[in-house]
Amino acid sequence: AQSVTQLDSHVSVSEGTPVLLRCNYSSSYSPSLFWYVQHPNKGLQLLLKYTSAATLVKGINGFEAEFKKSETSFHLTKPSAHMSDAAEYFCVVSLTGGYNKLIFGAGTRLAVHP
């Protein structure tokens, strides 16, 4: 069965410092992996996606993620946090087969302090 595990429920950083949000996946096949962001009282927005092309994936707002098969990880990083990055982040795997059946991780709340 495919699943994702987000290793931290809360991450707190200072503005201008690096961000690391950790995600491990479980999949029998080569997975399609995504990061979505949810700002307070808003819907979710796709940050970036990995679909078996380049292992380093760049997304919006300066975020990027690296697919590491040997570690079954897909961690999200950003070199320098901004106050506007404070949000809930979801690591997501797409089930094999047809259609966009997405399985969401439990989420990581990112807090950014001045």
Place this chain on the structure above:
Amino acid sequence: DTAVSQTPKYLVTQMGNDKSIKCEQNLGHDTMYWYKQDSKKFLKIMFSYNNKELIINETVPNRFSPKSPDKAHLNLHINSLELGDSAVYFCASSQGDRKTGELFFGEGSRLTVL
């Protein structure tokens, strides 16, 4: 211009009542979804329609009935509401049945059952 819009945004009702949440997308997408987000922010797919045809139907009580009058609309009707139905319900859409993983979400409808 709101791409995926849901109404109402907030809904407070008593146990046992019947309520509906409406969703409309103006992106020209063929596929629409309903997701439920519980109090711990966990997101789970409920239903998906492609061109008015039900394609994903998770283990959801049959008190929940989706209806898609056309490919731009997917409504959710809930009968005999229970306390455990309290959650935020998100509508989403995607382009065709291509498994891109990119869903466009509405801002959510927060249902509170008293």
